[in-house]
Amino acid sequence: MGSFTLTHERPDCFYDRFERKSELQHQTHYCPGCGHGIVHKLLAEAIDGLGVQDRTILVSPVGCSVFGYYYFDVGNVQAAHGRAPAVATALKRSLPDKIVVAYQGDGDLGAIGTAEIVHAANRGEAITVIFVNNGIYGMTGGQMAPTTPLGKKTATTPFGRDALNEGYPLHICELLASLEAPVFLERVGLGNNKQIMGAAKVLRKAMENQVKGLGFSLVEVLSPCPTIWKMDPVEAQRFVREEMAAVFGIGNYRDRTATATPRPARPAPPKLEELPGILGLGNGDRDRLPCGETSAVDYRIRVAGFGGQGVLMLGEVLAEAGLDAGYHVSWLPSYGPEMRSGTSNCHVRLSSRPIDSPLVSQPNVLLALNEPSLHKFLPGVEPGGIVLYNGDAIPEGCGRGDVRMVALPFTRIADQIGVSKAANIVILGALLEATDLVENEQATAALHKLVKSPKWFDIDVQAMERGREEMRKTTMPVSDDYLWGV
Amino acid sequence: MTSKPDRGLVEFNSEECKGCGLCVEACPPKVLRLSEQLNHYGYHTAEYLGAGCTGCGICFFACPEPGGIAVLRREVAA
Known part of the structure; x- marks a missing residue:
């Protein structure tokens, strides 16, 4: 028979058991064929590959992937809907040595959190954003998302999305590529083997950029949602490959990693006792605080x-x-x-x-x-x-x-x-x-x-x-x- | 009779598998299938046909469950 060695196995940075509830602790809560599972695995592989599990902080969003903190054995914070880039900004600025990853869906990042992502990108925060775009609201039951392709029927567009009524699909990578600060923006897909392996490479690069301290990196992942699109997993993969990718072009939208230099450390903030002077309050003010x-x-x-x-x-x-x-x-x-x-x-x-x-x-x-x-x-x-x-x-x-x-x-x-x-x-x-x-x-x-x-x-x-x-x-x-x- | 032994081996964790079939679709040599049997949770889980695995590992990346699939490769004698 000869001997075999393991080459691909459960990534280390997943918890051994997922203690979300008392049963089914060995599997995720995602539907069969869900793209989140694949993105999780690719991200886990990147974290393991770069050896940064001990200093990674994952910011989970609101949406199907809200339970990211039950799966990844890293530092975890769960943000309010759409606010992951703001929370990630705070984490990265206060803990600059940590690898901070904001993980968001399209309802989270592209709808309620549009302002946060645009401004975090515009400030060039040295974080990594993973944007999982399945073109619809999954957890809430199939409402139209800003990323829903035109003509698609959803719970809230029963006659199909109409540009006159609901606007056009929002192209986040292209939008952010109009900004000066982002270092790396790329859209990948999970539509077939080639796309998945490409996504693995790009996710790793986006993480590596942060390890090098380069600046804002975002990976948009076109991802299947079999349940809500009412398709079997293989058909949902085809939908990503043929229909989503036709609307959202797969490819790189910004890569300045070759020329970008590590962002300099921020100057230390002023000490508490310096604040009255900076604010022009004079030193006597502290003595007049309420004494009861x-x-x-x-x-x-x-x-x-x-x-x-x-x-x-x-x-x-x-x-x-x-x-x-x-x-x-x-x-x-x-x-x-x-x-x-x-x-x-x-x-x-x-x-x-x-x-x-x-x-x-x-x-x-x-x-x-x-x-x-x-x-x-x-x-x-x-x-x-x-x-x-x-x-x-x-x-x-x-x-x-x-x-x-x-x-x-x-x-x-x-x-x-x-x-x-x-x-x-x-x-x-x-x-x-x-x-x-x-x-x-x-x-x-x-x-x-x-x-x-x-x-x-x-x-x-x-x-x-x-x-x-x-x-x-x-x-x-x-x-x-x-x-x-x- | 094949003269060369298989380069790879794939192992499934039938408790984690949800029977989505993405690995079956992804497998280049087409040596995976969904079982006739149901697992404990009622899924037709994926299984290896028993021969022909190249150890490429694509099924591992296509599988959405963290530990659904493990891939092994034959050690090459020096």
Whole structure:
């Protein structure tokens, strides 16, 4: 008989048993004749051949191949639908010595994840992407994919894919080949022996590129899906060979591996203690983090008006001053797309305790810079809260007996100091006079930080003082009864 | 009578085989077939006709299951 030696056997980088469930641990979950099984084997052979099993990280997608991590005995991460290139980017950048492989199907890469793949390729991330294109959604039951050939009937194109209605099949390799950064782009098929052996070679090259540190490599694999195309495996192979390959040309679309040089290592990121300096915050800021020694307060402030009134700015000053005062703070702007006019409001919280949510739906401070804002937000104000309204008097029908309401013509007061745009800071002054929210110095320091121009800073300081004066003149009582605890 | 012994040998793991038939299609000397028998899971698994394997290994790459097929080659006497 003579002796034989094993030349082709189960690749080492598969787990011995697939512990996805308690039974059938010796076989994959793929349908008979599925291209994923073949791509898995070719990839496993490449990993074994290059000897990189111990430093490979596979990013599994959403789709039929979601369980890649049950099969490959490598580092495994499973990404949200379409996001494998983004996850792979993070992995590769933080662990540059690892071989990071994003494995995706055409629904994942070519539909929901189109943006991720285009930008990862455009950045030239030094990852390897394996793009398994079977021309249809498999796992979800045969819906049209962006890669479905024209005329093909699917669950969602019962009359056949029509270019006028569903567009044309998306050619990912050609699309990415229009970008400057990718190093290697090639489309292969699993349509016959020659194609499969070609695919094995190309997959290995795409992996090798990363081992050499060259840059972005993508292999698109035209792959059979017998179950969903309702064909037997051999017929599905013919479909790949004759019909898929007629739409998606097999071949190389980019090969700069001969001239590409290894991507240089990225500079180390700055140290944590360097960040305040880089962000221009000054070194003292770290000492003023909330220390928990302030008395229990929870200011929930809503500032509202029209865009351009300085609504967001007023909120920012309050939050900044609150930070200075040792509170936990949050500032959440809410505005339309308009830069001026339109409505604008923000949620601000100053609290002696950690803030659970930055949303303020029941404010205890409402700063209404125009009438619509008063109408809109007054009903939500907590009993005992304070409302400052920018007007001569509270509009009829707007009164509430259980909150403190102050109407002052803040814009006109600002006009008197020559700058109507400073009305927001006049309101700030009035609010500080009416409450013990923050100290004057803290508000001034916040203005100093946020208002870059010395001219405007002087105007704002003046505006704040006028706000205080006007508030003192109101006949409304200033009483601790209106202060609210937690 | 053949004078030269077969260069290769192919072994199937009938527990892994799902009977897709891609190896039968792929085999260049056409020495594989799907069995009349059903395996434990109800598949007509692939089997070797018993002679004629060249050890080329194409069936191994065409097979979607990780360990469905192993291919051996005869050691050549030095």
